[in-house]
Amino acid sequence: MDGRARVAWNLRRIRVEREVSQENLAVDADVDRTTISGIEREDFNPSIDLLDRLAEALSIDISEFLLPLPANAGDLKPLKSGRRPKR
Amino acid sequence: MDGRARVAWNLRRIRVEREVSQENLAVDADVDRTTISGIEREDFNPSIDLLDRLAEALSIDISEFLLPLPANAGDLKPLKSGRRPKR
């Protein structure tokens, strides 16, 4: 069971849907941009308080971060402008 | 949005439903007992990895910890030995 992967994927999914950059989200949520990057790359192990701030900045419920990953999550992961993961 | 309160309440609710002590849960999840106590009292700000371990020990999905609090959560909060206040 990997909550960290769920948070990483859902955060990136929602953030990209809203077309907001890591930097802008960082400002809105009052966190450092490297923290957002780290969470999305599953490098960081975020706290509940931090997820709260991100949820508020994105106007979502905090539970959205824990939605289960779809089976094809790996394909969608690094989704910014057109660039796909090499596979 | 208080994710910390949600986690606190849901953890205590589920743990008491299962009739498992903080101590036993601490052993099962390989965390310190005072950490569980702190989370349930909203004193600690737990990380996702920690919630993962607790969820696994309780055989629940991690998202259970973020279920919204019912309106009467305050009434149920300090439940001792499984007994609910009568209201």
Place this chain on the structure above:
DNA sequence: ATGTGACTTATAGTCCGTT
């Protein structure tokens, strides 16, 4: 069985960068 305090250690999270 739980709450809480003091104290230590590990790491989350920040701030500065470069690629």
Place this chain on the structure above:
DNA sequence: AAACGGACTATAAGTCACA
């Protein structure tokens, strides 16, 4: 725009004690 590194500082989390 985002990945990633180094060097910090704040705090999550562990250990031990006692009410």
